[in-house]
Amino acid sequence: xxxxxxxxxxxxxxxxxxxxxxxxxxxxxxxxxxxxxxxxxxxxxxxxxxxxxxxxxxxxxxxxxxxxxxxxxxxxxxxxxxxxxxxxxxxxxxxxxxxxxxxxxxxxxxxxxxxxxxxxxxxxxxxxxxxxxxxxxxxxxxxxxxxxxxxxxxxxxxxxxxxxxxxxxxxxxxxxxxxxxxxxxxxxxxxxxxxxxxxxxxxxxxxxxxxxxxxxxxxxxxxxxxxxxxxxxxxxxxxxxxxxxxxxxxxxxxxxxxxxxxxxxxxxxxxxxxxxxxxxxxxxxxxxxxxxxxxxxxxxxxxxxxxxxxxxxxxxxxxxxxxxxxxxxxxxxxxxxxxxxxxxxxxxxxxxxxxxxxxxxxxxxxxxxxxxxxxxxxxxxxxxxxxxxxxxxxxxxxxxxxxxxxxxxxxxxxxxxxxxxxxxxxxxxxxxxxxxxxxxxxxxxxxxxxxxxxxxxxxxxxxxxxxxxxxxxxxxxxxxxxxxxxxxxxxxxxxxxxxxxxxxxxxxxxxxxxxxxxxxxxxxxxxxxxxxxxxxxxxxxxxxxxxxxxxxxxxxxxxxxxxxxxxxxxxxxxxxxxxxxxxxxxxxxxxxxxxxxxxxxxxxxxxxxxxxxxxxxxxxxxxxxxxxxxxxxxxxxxxxxxxxxxxxxxxxxxxxxxxxxxxxxxxxxxxxxxxxxxxxxxxxxxxxxxxxxxxxxxxxxxxxxxxxxxxxxxxxxxxxxxxxxxxxxxxxxxxxxxxxxxxxxxxxxxxxxxxxxxxxxxxxxxxxxxxxxxxxxxxxxxxxxxxxxxxxxxxxxxxxxxxxxxxxxxxxxxxxxxxxxxxxxxxxxxxxxxxxxxxxxxxxxxxxxxxxxxxxxxxxxxxxxxxxxx
Numbered sequence: 117x118x119x120x121x122x123x124x125x126x127x128x129x130x131x132x133x134x135x136x137x138x139x140x141x142x143x144x145x146x147x148x149x150x151x152x153x154x155x156x157x158x159x160x161x162x163x164x165x166x167x168x169x170x171x172x173x174x175x176x177x178x179x180x181x182x183x184x185x186x187x188x189x190x191x192x193x194x195x196x197x198x199x200x201x202x203x204x205x206x207x208x209x210x211x212x213x214x215x216x217x218x219x220x221x222x223x224x225x226x227x228x229x230x231x232x233x234x235x236x237x238x239x240x241x242x243x244x245x246x247x248x249x250x251x252x253x254x255x256x257x258x259x260x261x262x263x264x265x266x267x268x269x270x271x272x273x274x275x276x277x278x279x280x281x282x283x284x285x286x287x288x289x290x291x292x293x294x295x296x297x298x299x300x301x302x303x304x305x306x307x308x309x310x311x312x313x314x315x316x317x318x319x320x321x322x323x324x325x326x327x328x329x330x331x332x333x334x335x336x337x338x339x340x341x342x343x344x345x346x347x348x349x350x351x352x353x354x355x356x357x358x359x360x361x362x363x364x365x366x367x368x369x370x371x372x373x374x375x376x377x378x379x380x381x382x383x384x385x386x387x388x389x390x391x392x393x394x395x396x397x398x399x400x401x402x403x404x405x406x407x408x409x410x411x412x413x414x415x416x417x418x419x420x421x422x423x424x425x426x427x428x429x430x431x432x433x434x435x436x437x438x439x440x441x442x443x444x445x446x447x448x449x450x451x452x453x454x455x456x457x458x459x460x461x462x463x464x465x466x467x468x469x470x471x472x473x474x475x476x477x478x479x480x481x482x483x484x485x486x487x488x489x490x491x492x493x494x495x496x497x498x499x500x501x502x503x504x505x506x507x508x509x510x511x512x513x514x515x516x517x518x519x520x521x522x523x524x525x526x527x528x529x530x531x532x533x534x535x536x537x538x539x540x541x542x543x544x545x546x547x548x549x550x551x552x553x554x555x556x557x558x559x560x561x562x563x564x565x566x567x568x569x570x571x572x573x574x575x576x577x578x579x580x581x582x583x584x585x586x587x588x589x590x591x592x593x594x595x596x597x598x599x600x601x602x603x604x605x606x607x608x609x610x611x612x613x614x615x616x617x618x619x620x621x622x623x624x625x626x627x628x629x630x631x632x633x634x635x636x637x638x639x640x641x642x643x644x645x646x647x648x649x650x651x652x653x654x655x656x657x658x659x660x661x662x663x664x665x666x667x668x669x670x671x672x673x674x675x676x677x678x679x680x681x682x683x684x685x686x687x688x689x690x691x692x693x694x695x696x697x698x699x700x701x702x703x704x705x706x707x708x709x710x711x712x713x714x715x716x717x718x719x720x721x722x723x724x725x726x727x728x729x730x731x732x733x734x735x736x737x738x739x740x741x742x743x744x745x746x747x748x749x750x751x752x753x754x755x756x757x758x759x760x761x762x763x764x765x766x767x768x769x770x771x772x773x774x775x776x777x778x779x780x781x782x783x784x785x786x787x788x789x790x791x792x793x794x795x796x797x798x799x800x801x802x803x804x805x806x807x808x809x810x811x812x813x814x815x816x817x818x819x820x821x822x823x824x825x826x827x828x829x830x831x832x833x834x835x836x837x838x839x840x841x842x843x844x845x846x847x848x849x850x851x852x853x854x855x856x857x858x859x860x861x862x863x864x865x866x867x868x869x870x871x872x873x874x875x876x877x878x879x880x881x882x883x884x885x886x887x888x889x890x891x892x893x894x895x896x897x898x899x900x901x902x903x904x905x906x907x908x909x910x911x912x913x914x915x916x917x918x919x920x921x922x923x924x925x926x927x928x929x930x931x932x933x934x935x936x937x938x939x940x941x942x943x944x945x946x947x948x949x950x951x952x953x954x955x956x957x958x959x960x961x962x963x964x965x966x967x968x969x970x971x972x973x974x975x976x977x978x979x980x981x982x983x984x985x986x
Contacts, residue, residue: 132270132305133199136161141311142285149288149315149330150189151850152802157311160193167197167231171222174202177239180250180459181232182220185296186210187316192295192304194224194231199267204243204459206250206262207296218250218262218456242460250453251298253395263298263395264450264458272446273398274305276420280403281335281363281389285311290333290359292321292342299365302399303337322349322612323643324714328800332358336386339366339565343377344514345645349615352380365391365400367566368484370506371413378410392416392484396468398447401425402482414474414483422446425482433473433488440488441474442467492519499524499544507543508536515540516559516567518576524551525576527567529647531555552576558647595650598629604949613642614714617956619724620707621731621948624907627670628899636668639890642710666893669902671886672703674894677905679703679882680912681934688920688929695875697775699882700909701836702862704779705843706886708786709807713844718791725787727952729780732910733757734951735944736776739914760832772917774831776910781833782840804854807845808861814838815865830869838865846887855887904938911944912937 136143136157143158155163172179181198183205185191191210198205206220214220221236248267277283289307291314293300307314317329321338322345336359338346343364346352355362362381369377369390381388390411393400402425404417419425423445431440444467451464473486492499504524505517513536515528526540533553541548553576560571599607599616602625607616613626623642631637634653641649679696686694712728715721740754751770753763757777763770789810790796799806817834829835842862849855862883866876885892894902905912915936920929 131199131267132274132309133164133196135308138309138311145285145311146288146313147308148189148192148313150187151316152329152804153189155189157308160196163189163193163228164196164200167193167228168200170230170232171197171201171203178243178245179203179221179239180206180218180241180243182206182208182214182223184208184210184212184224184226185294185301187291187295187318188226189316190226190228190231191224193228194226195295197231198224199248199270204247204250207301208252209294209296218453218459241456244450244460244462246450246462247459250459251301251395252296262453264453264461265398266450266463269398269447269449270305271309272422273302273400273420274309276422276445276447277302277306277400277403278310280405280420281306281361283307283310283312283335287312287335287360288330288333289314289335289337290326290330291316291337292326293337293339293366298395298399299337299339299393302393303335307335320644321345322351322645323640325643327356328803331356331797331801334358334360335363336361337363337365339364340369340373341367341561341565343369343373347376347380349611352377353383355384355386357385359386361389361406362386363389363391365393368502369413370509372510374413390416392482394443394468394470396449396470397443397445398449401443401445401447404481408481411481414485415477416482416484418480418482419443419445420447425476427474427476428469431488437475438473438485439475441470441472441482441484443470444468492524494519494524494546494550499546504540504544508539511539513539514559516569516572518569518573520573520577525573526551526553527556527559527572527576528553529556529558557650558645594633595630595646595653598633599626599646602626602629604953607646612645614711617724617727617953618642619711619728619731619952620704621907621910621952623707623711624673624676624903627673628903631667631669636891637670643714665896667896667899668891668893669899671889671892672706673906674892674902675699675703675882675886676909677902680905680909680937683913684916684920684930684933687916688926688933690926690930693878694872695870695879695882697913698836698839699879700775701779701782701839702843702846702879702883703886705782705840705845706847707843708783708840709844709847712783713786713790718796721787721790723956725783726955728783730951730955731948732776732780732783734948735911735940736773736914738944739918739940740773743918765829765832769917771831773914775913778831778833778836779840782837785837786840786844804845804848804850804858807841807848808858811838811841811845811858811861811865814841818865818869843883846883849887859884859887905934908937908941911941915940 135141141157143161144156146154147157147160148155181203183191183194183198185195185207195205195207206218208214219236219240221240222232222234225231225233246266246268247264248270249265250262251265253261253263283306287307287310289303289312291300291303293303295301295304304314315330315333317326319325319329321342333356336355343352377388387406389406390404391400392402400420401423402417402419404411404415408417423443426442426444427437427439428434428442429437429439434440448466448468451458451461453459471488472484473488474482474484476482486500486502492501499519501517501519505515508515508517508528513528513530515526515530515536517540518525524540524544524546526536528536530536533555537548537551537553540551556575560568560575562568596607599613602622603617618626627637630649634649637649638644638652679699682693683696685691686696712724713721715724736757737755740750744750744752744755749769751759751763753759754770754773757773757780759765759770760774760777765771790799814837818838821829821832821835842858842865845858846855849858859880863880866880870876912934916933919933919936923929923932
């Protein structure tokens with residue numbers, strides 16, 4: 117007999133595009149937080165009304181509108197406007213092509229002023245009156261069919277979820293999910309109709325920028341893969357205290373993974389809410405209320421309001437009380453759309469056959485135990501693919517298990533293929549001869565975070581065909597080796613360059629090494645896991661002809677190399693291009709914000725800061741000490757980098773290292789400011805605004821100490837701190853307008869700062885190049901030289917005065933200075949790397965290890981007059 121759970125009381129629903137009509141809604145409260153902007157319900161309603169007014173009336177013919185729906189304000193406004201105007205939205209991910217064979221009549225432009233663009237003259241499709249949205253399926257079979265969702269289904273699901281989760285007007289969702297995916301869309305709708313808000317961020321959930329963007333959120337919607345990422349990064353144990361609910365859907369949590377999350381939950385202020393849903397039911401269908409207590413894996417709660425569940429025990433896969441889960445309710449789709457003619461059809465059935473196997477217990481709670489399509493028949497033996505995947509996960513193996521008629525196909529990130537094959541054979545009842553294991557750097561996933569079964573199966577079959585047993589494995593190995601060489605330590609694929617101790621010193625070598633393996637790196641690559649970079653490189657088209665002769669490099673690498681050459685050439689007397697050191701201060705601030713200040717905890721931030729200070733001060737102190745002992749040109753104040761405070765600020769050798777002193781002081785001040793809890797919280801909420809305010813404040817001593825751009829006071833830490841702060845602001849910009857405003861403030865500070873206008877314009881031009889042009893192409897033969905110069909820029913700066921003053925020829929002086937800097941960089945690298953590692957790996961009670969010996973003192977050489985340009 118099929119088992120049934122009686123439907124719960126339906127709720128009164130309002131259309132999701134008319135959420136502001138609720139009498140209890142505070143229209144002035146926040147509705148969206150995006151790009152640092154807080155949008156109230158009233159303002160969002162006004163924007164939606166304006167966008168809807170630009171659409172043709174639905175009475176003249178309903179139109180199909182393509183909406184590339186990203187986590188941004190214009191996309192959300194366009195989606196809600198299409199619903200308000202009575203048309204049909206075809207939701208896609210940003211940047212995706214229009215899925216064939218549907219031709220939209222209009223497309224959303226991503227702009228608020230002109231939100232839509234017309235593509236066809238007359239309506240291209242006949243659209244059913246109930247049809248509101250077309251969604252891509254969230255399954256992992258590779259199907260391109262669309263799900264037809266009605267307007268009433270959107271509203272019923274939004275209100276049902278808001279009631280099941282007891283959402284309040286004070287709740288704010290931290291959205292890391294794609295909005296074109298049904299789960300993410302449901303989060304948006306349910307929070308709007310409850311009077312709450314949604315905080316949007318384009319950053320990955322493991323990126324500190326994400327938590328800055330969503331500061332103050334109370335709800336964190338996740339899929340299992342999100343929990344894996346948070347746990348691997350160590351962030352699951354340290355979610356913000358404002359989070360009260362972690363709502364999970366988008367796939368099953370295995371027993372081991374659920375136990376881990378429950379253990380963290382027990383020590384935290386948040387509660388886990390397990391849910392179950394499908395795109396075909398608009399989104400989430402059942403919710404396990406935390407009040408039900410901690411339940412075993414697979415228990416997904418009760419149906420949302422107005423819905424019911426029954427178990428069909430007549431299907432072939434049924435066993436005892438276990439059968440196919442059949443869902444009934446207002447959220448059930450109208451049906452699938454496979455061809456344009458399907459858009460004119462109404463609803464096929466009020467029931468949804470989910471394809472999942474489950475049972476109802478005595479308390480009326482739904483247990484999901486597997487999937488009908490996950491039962492394979494291999495050589496006559498029935499194999500539950502989900503059971504095999506779950507057993508592998510329990511053994512610590514991340515894998516996607518598929519099959520063909522003769523073999524079990526296991527696609528995994530584990531490197532020991534033989535051990536995986538043995539375990540898969542043991543728990544499936546097959547022999548290892550019927551198990552194929554393909555190793556990949558990261559599992560392909562759908563937009564919902566589920567393993568992409570179709571792609572995983574293709575990778576496994578490809579591994580069979582070429583006999584390698586690996587897919588993109590060599591790419592991952594070479595990328596790991598390149599990053600390990602840059603950092604001087606083993607690396608983990610699931611962690612980013614910044615998380616593994618990367619800084620501005622190792623940046624150049626890491627960038628060039630990774631790009632030699634993976635090709636051009638995306639913007640913000642240093643905050644993305646290495647697996648993401650490998651996957652993106654594997655999916656990139658083959659090399660084009662320009663890549664044979666040129667290479668793309670980060671602009672900051674080129675600027676660092678050019679700046680240090682300009683510094684040396686100016687000091688030697690070959691040319692007059694001053695301003696290179698001041699440019700490097702801005703670039704240093706840019707990198708400081710990218711690698712050091714973004715650490716999620718105070719302890720980690722100070723460890724990274726300490727490593728950076730050691731990396732700068734150690735070679736600088738060694739050079740200053742050598743010069744002090746051999747020539748006496750530097751004093752002890754130079755050795756400890758406090759000449760600006762303890763020594764003499766006047767023209768002469770004692771101010772030659774002003775750049776190092778100013779940079780060290782700026783790093784300490786910035787890290788100290790972020791150690792003040794109220795200020796740190798403010799920076800987390802408004803990073804760019806705080807950096808701009810600090811830059812403006814730092815301009816006060818710049819004008820006091822350098823009123824007319826003359827004198828050695830241009831090298832004091834207080835005089836140039838604003839340059840470092842401006843670099844930090846540039847790294848924290850979120851919109852083009854922010855970048856231009858930062859450059860404008862930089863231009864204001866540079867006006868009159870130097871004796872010559874050209875010097876300020878040079879600094880501004882180089883900084884603008886870094887900010888506005890992230891990458892440049894250079895001839896391939898020049899890349900190694902640029903990398904060497906940029907990587908050794910600090911060392912060349914340190915030794916130049918001691919080298920070119922002892923060479924009669926200007927050109928030879930320049931070449932000798934560069935060569936000496938390169939030698940110093942190579943000699944000091946092992947010492948600096950060991951010292952910085954000791955700082956970054958320090959833990960309370962950690963055993964100290966001795967430093968390697970410092971370089972030997974240089975012998976005194978004849979001196980000729982030098983030039984200094986602070």
